[in-house]
Amino acid sequence: MxxxxxxxxxxxxxxxxxxxxxxxxxxxxNAYLVIPELRGFEKFCQGRPVEELPRITARICGVCxxxxxxxxxxxxxAVYHVDPPPAGKKLRELFYSAFYVADHTTHFYILGAPDFxxxxxxxxxxxxxxxxxxxxxxxxxxxxxxARARSLxxxxxxxxxxxxxxxxxxxxxxxxxxxEERVDVEESARWMVDFAQFTIQLFNDLVLANxxxxxxxxxxxxxxxxxxxxLVDDKNRVNFYDGxxxxxxxxxxxxxxxxxxxxxxxxxxRVEPWTYVKIPYLKKIxxxxxxxxxxxxxxxxxxxxxxxxxxxxxxxxxxxxxERMYETLGGxxxxxxxxxHWARIIELLYxxxxxxxxxxxxxxxxxxxxxxxxxxxxxxxGIVEAPRGTLTHHYVTDEQGLVTExxxxxxxxxxxxxxxxxxxxxxxxxxxxxxxxxxxxLNMVEMAFRAYDPCMSCATHALPGRMPLEVRILDSxxxxxxxxxxxxx
Amino acid sequence: MAGKPRVAFxxxxxxxxxxxxxxxxxxxxxxxxxxxxxxxxxxxxxFKYQDVExxxxxxxxxxxxxxxxxxxxxxxxxxxxxxxxxxxVAYGSCAxxxxxxxxxxxxxxxxxxxxxxxxxxxVENPEKLVxxxxxxxxxGEVELPxxxxxxxxxxQTVPVDYSVPGCPPQAHQSWAVFxxxxxxxxxxxxxxxxxxxxxVCDECEHVKEEKKVKxxxxxxxxxxxxxxxxxxxxxxxxxxxxxxxxxxxxxxxxLPCRGCYGPPPGVVDQGAKFLSAVASVVDANTEEEAARxxxxxxxxxxxFYRFGLAASxxxxxxxxx
Numbered sequence: 138m139x140x141x142x143x144x145x146x147x148x149x150x151x152x153x154x155x156x157x158x159x160x161x162x163x164x165x166x167n168a169y170l171v172i173p174e175l176r177g178f179e180k181f182c183q184g185r186p187v188e189e190l191p192r193i194t195a196r197i198c199g200v201c202x203x204x205x206x207x208x209x210x211x212x213x214x215a216v217y218h219v220d221p222p223p224a225g226k227k228l229r230e231l232f233y234s235a236f237y238v239a240d241h242t243t244h245f246y247i248l249g250a251p252d253f254x255x256x257x258x259x260x261x262x263x264x265x266x267x268x269x270x271x272x273x274x275x276x277x278x279x280x281x282x283x284a285r286a287r288s289l290x291x292x293x294x295x296x297x298x299x300x301x302x303x304x305x306x307x308x309x310x311x312x313x314x315x316x317e318e319r320v321d322v323e324e325s326a327r328w329m330v331d332f333a334q335f336t337i338q339l340f341n342d343l344v345l346a347n348x349x350x351x352x353x354x355x356x357x358x359x360x361x362x363x364x365x366x367x368l369v370d371d372k373n374r375v376n377f378y379d380g381x382x383x384x385x386x387x388x389x390x391x392x393x394x395x396x397x398x399x400x401x402x403x404x405x406x407r408v409e410p411w412t413y414v415k416i417p418y419l420k421k422i423x424x425x426x427x428x429x430x431x432x433x434x435x436x437x438x439x440x441x442x443x444x445x446x447x448x449x450x451x452x453x454x455x456x457x458x459x460e461r462m463y464e465t466l467g468g469x470x471x472x473x474x475x476x477x478h479w480a481r482i483i484e485l486l487y488x489x490x491x492x493x494x495x496x497x498x499x500x501x502x503x504x505x506x507x508x509x510x511x512x513x514x515x516x517x518x519g520i521v522e523a524p525r526g527t528l529t530h531h532y533v534t535d536e537q538g539l540v541t542e543x544x545x546x547x548x549x550x551x552x553x554x555x556x557x558x559x560x561x562x563x564x565x566x567x568x569x570x571x572x573x574x575x576x577x578x579l580n581m582v583e584m585a586f587r588a589y590d591p592c593m594s595c596a597t598h599a600l601p602g603r604m605p606l607e608v609r610i611l612d613s614x615x616x617x618x619x620x621x622x623x624x625x626x
Numbered sequence: 627m628a629g630k631p632r633v634a635f636x637x638x639x640x641x642x643x644x645x646x647x648x649x650x651x652x653x654x655x656x657x658x659x660x661x662x663x664x665x666x667x668x669x670x671x672x673f674k675y676q677d678v679e680x681x682x683x684x685x686x687x688x689x690x691x692x693x694x695x696x697x698x699x700x701x702x703x704x705x706x707x708x709x710x711x712x713x714x715v716a717y718g719s720c721a722x723x724x725x726x727x728x729x730x731x732x733x734x735x736x737x738x739x740x741x742x743x744x745x746x747x748x749v750e751n752p753e754k755l756v757x758x759x760x761x762x763x764x765x766g767e768v769e770l771p772x773x774x775x776x777x778x779x780x781x782q783t784v785p786v787d788y789s790v791p792g793c794p795p796q797a798h799q800s801w802a803v804f805x806x807x808x809x810x811x812x813x814x815x816x817x818x819x820x821x822x823x824x825x826v827c828d829e830c831e832h833v834k835e836e837k838k839v840k841x842x843x844x845x846x847x848x849x850x851x852x853x854x855x856x857x858x859x860x861x862x863x864x865x866x867x868x869x870x871x872x873x874x875x876x877x878x879x880x881l882p883c884r885g886c887y888g889p890p891p892g893v894v895d896q897g898a899k900f901l902s903a904v905a906s907v908v909d910a911n912t913e914e915e916a917a918r919x920x921x922x923x924x925x926x927x928x929x930f931y932r933f934g935l936a937a938s939x940x941x942x943x944x945x946x947x
Contacts, residue, residue: 140766158765166765173699173770175757176639177738179746181729186924188846192884193932196726199643199794217846286652297879299650300643300794304879307846311880405750408743411761411768415742415749424750510846531747538844539924544746 155586157564165568168561170553170586172414182543187216187514187534188307190543194530195301197547202301203236203292204523204548205530207378210305212530215398215517216538217307217510224503225309230378231322231495232295232304233521237377237488238329239288240524241440241481245336246281248587249478253344257353257580273339284332287325291492294318309507316502323496329489330454336482337458344478345465354475355466358566359585361559362387362472363429364419364436366551367443368522369394374451375443375487377522383446384419387431389470393421397518400529404546405434416553417546427557435558438526438551439589440480445470450483452490458483474559477588514538523548525589552589559585631687631807634666634678635717636707638700639727639777640693644718647794648690651801661808678710686710688807690717690790694724694936695778699771708784715803715819719793721780723888723896724936726793729928731935731942734775775945777936788812790820793886793933796872818891822870825890826883830865830874832856838909842922845881856882857907862929867893867900886933895939897930904930 140158154173160166178197182190191209195202207229214221221229246269251259254269270278289299295314296302304311314322344350353359369383370376384392384403395403406415407424418424418434425433436442450456462479463469471480495501516533525548533542563585567578637645649655658664665686666678689711695701708714719725730738739756743749759770780786790803799820806812806819813819822829834855843860850859856877857863864885865874876883889896904923910916923929931938 156766156768158763160765167763169763169768171768171770174639174697175738175742175773176696176727177730177733177742180733180738180741181727183741184732184925185729185928186844188844189884189925189928193726193729196641196643196793199641199646202641202643213846282653289650295879297875297881299797300647303876303881306881311845312852401747404748406746406748408749408751408755408757410755410758411763411770413757413770413773415746417748420750507849509849537924542745542747544748546748 155560157560157568159568163569165561165565168557168564169411170557170560172412172553175413179543179545182532182540185540187213187532187538187540190530190532190540191305192301192303194545195303197545199300201236201240201523201525201548203233203296204521204528206296206302206305207233208519208521208523208528208530210307211379211397211519211521212517212532213307213519215519216514216532216534217517218512218515219308219508219510221309221508222503222505224313224500225506225508226379227495227498227501228295228310228314228506229305231314231492231501232292232302232310233378234488234492234495235288235291235322235325237524238333238485238492239285239292241485241488242281242284242288242332242336244524245478245482245485246277249481252580252584252587253340253350253478257584273343277339280332280335284329287328291322291325294322306507308510311507313504313506314502319496319502323493326489326493326496330486330493333482333486333489334454336485340479340482354473356566358563358581359475359559359588360472361429361437361474361555361562362470363433363555364392364422364431365442365445365470366436366438366527367446368520368527369447370451372451373448375447375449375484375522376451377484377488379521382520382527384436385446385470387429387470387472389445392419397520397529400518400520400531400546404529406546414550414553417551418554427554427561429555429558435554436551437474437555437589438548439474439477440484440524441471441474441477442526443522444480444483450487452487452494454490455483455487458486474555474585474588525549526551549589556586556589559589631662632665632685633662633807634686634689634707634711635664636666636689636691636703638691638693638703638721638780639696640718640720643794644692644720647718647792647797648800650797651804652797654801658804662804678706681710683709684712686712688713688715690715691780692716692718692721694720694727695774695780695783696727696730697771697773701774701783704780704783713787713807714780714784716780716786716789718795719791719886719888719933721786722789722791722937723934724777724779725886725933728777728779728934728936729932730777732927733943734945735773738773776942779937782937787815788817788819791818791869791886791888792821792872795820796875798873799871818869818888820871821887823891824870826865826868826870826872826874826887827855829870829872830855830877830883832877834858837907839907840909840919842919844924850880852880856880857904862904862923864896864900864932866903867896867930884932888934888937896934897927897938897940900930901926 154171157168158166194205194209296304368380370380381394383394405420406417422434450459514534518531529546531544563582689707716722743756803820832855863882865883868885869887869890893899
């Protein structure tokens with residue numbers, strides 16, 4: 138049997154690898170997503186004072202530390218049985234909305250756009266952010282840099298730093314937003330709403346107007362019906378910061394809607410000896426292997442999943458786009474994983490609109506942003522939507538608030554099983570008996586999991602544009618038969 | 627050095643934040659790209675790992691290496707980049723001193739595997755499996771790198787020429803370091819670069835008066851006066867035991883420094899320095915009172931050695947034989 142290892146070179150030395158096994162006939166027998174890295178936060182958070190965990194667990198990920206900061210602070214609130222004052226919660230959500238603008242902008246323009254703007258089989262030398270800028274204009278590149286800069290300035294305003302910001306603590310936020318700062322945030326939020334609309338227009342013009350791309354989105358190798366997960370508010374609309382976790386089945390019917398404290402009734406994790414990452418699945422449905430469908434506990438937690446799991450968006454412009462996406466793609470739920478790129482920019486628009494709403498809230502500059510905990514700490518679960526999926530932090534403490542148990546189900550890991558299936562499906566659909574494996578073909582396989590924005594140990598954000606891949610074809614004795622690479626110097 | 631310096635960036639066991647931190651120099655990244663030849667940077671450019679193996683030894687002028695040495699794979703790459711680079715820089719807290727992942731040295735591989743793969747309440751693992759370095763699947767063999775018992779710094783693994791502290795290094799400091807390399811204005815080998823020569827307290831704007839503490843508080847327990855020194859208000863702050871250079875950022879959010887810039891100049895063990903700084907502010911008349919006040923400090927090892935355990939004199943909990 139032959140083995141094809143797709144090593145994202147950027148991650149090769151410790152962060153992620155795909156092994157594709159071919160059978161004797163040269164057909165794809167199976168594909169495995171292998172994560173060769175572990176750091177063990179669940180163990181070494183034991184013994185730490187729980188209020189320090191927002192700052193400690195942020196170090197899980199340098200790309201999305203804001204998500205860990207917020208999930209952890211919410212878990213701490215629960216541990217201390219404390220409810221932050223309204224301005225504390227709103228400031229957290231404001232901070233988190235600004236983060237979403239930066240993160241979704243980065244993914245869409247730098248990782249996702251090259252495939253669609255330049256074309257999946259374009260020369261790798263131009264299939265990157267520089268190629269995108271050359272094609273759509275240098276002023277667009279400037280806007281992308283500005284969107285990130287404006288977002289990071291808001292994060293630093295409240296969190297003191299841009300990478301590994303602080304500020305979220307048990308009971309609220311460590312400092313309020315001043316009236317002068319609010320004016321700056323409002324100005325940026327207005328700019329971001331315009332930017333998000335510009336982004337959607339760009340997507341319309343470059344992707345939706347191109348039948349070839351729409352056909353690609355709708356094609357079988359990129360279609361994977363599973364359960365879908367996402368946080369929703371009290372009207373079942375998407376929310377990134379707070380709410381209940383809703384899971385819908387592949388037909389879009391609600392399976393369950395659960396509060397953070399009930400996560401153990403709903404999610405379980407499987408251990409496989411060939412990878413360091415655990416593989417979550419829906420406990421009530423059960424593990425049936427790496428397969429999709431209604432009988433399998435495999436679920437997706439992505440921007441598209443969040444839209445599928447919700448009934449709509451809580452802001453007007455995003456809601457209009459939400460409706461247009463489902464009309465265009467033939468109703469809910471959408472199973473086409475490449476449509477995740479579209480869902481992501483609808484969320485970008487929502488994040489910008491929500492940021493603006495929050496800056497206009499009269500309470501946002503209230504000085505009362507903290508409630509001092511008074512009760513004995515016990516146990517708590519905090520859940521937010523990280524850009525890459527539902528993020529769960531669960532802590533148990535002794536009565537001094539020192540952590541005795543720490544459990545983490547991190548954004549990307551939710552999607553390990555569906556990514557594995559998507560990769561296998563794409564490989565099976567594209568790699569056929571006797572066919573020469575071309576660079577373009579490899580990219581098509583890679584696109585299957587790039588849609589998930591995987592963040593193995595938190596930084597598969599390969600800038601600018603794409604993970605270099607290498608395929609090693611090995612025969613059954615492990616001898617190298619052929620080496621193909623793409624996007625490499 | 628003749629011509630443009632040939633520069634590589636690489637990460638080992640880390641969170642990716644140091645890579646993002648390099649990008650935080652924003653538009654000056656273009657100036658950097660003009661001034662040097664970036665010959666390897668996985669996060670930003672397409673190069674392959676085999677290209678590095680094929681290079682002549684010493685053919686990289688400067689390698690900025692971030693991340694700690696957590697696995698056999700990390701160690702292999704550390705040795706490879708040491709051989710290929712004239713100058714090797716430990717960039718960021720993980721490579722410099724082990725950082726927060728170094729707290730894993732309070733346990734070992736078995737202890738970590740037990741919690742992660744068997745004890746965590748969401749795990750369903752009736753067969754008590756844990757990952758292994760070689761596993762036979764029906765379709766063939768899959769390999770994983772060995773996970774070590776101990777997190778090591780880059781300098782504990784291979785000789786390091788310079789260290790840039792910070793979790794992550796702040797953008798203005800990274801820029802200063804890049805400029806120093808381009809201009810060839812470097813201090814003696816072995817120096818810490820991209821940081822100050824004092825302590826965080828020296829650049830902190832909170833007003834310092836008399837340090838006399840009768841009671842310590844945890845961060846969630848009080849709302850501190852935002853103008854006054856946090857340590858004087860009884861909030862444990864690593865400022866006195868931490869090298870300057872970040873601009874004393876964390877106190878601007880009314881939260882204490884936790885020490886990510888490592889020990890100040892002349893200090894070998896940051897935790898010991900931190901401990902003595904805290905002890906010196908305790909205002910007690912008797913030994914019993916001093917003991918009572920000090921006992922209010924929750925998690926001393928995780929507080930005093932938050933970022934520096936792997937590089938400290940302690941290094942790790944004793945391994946069972």
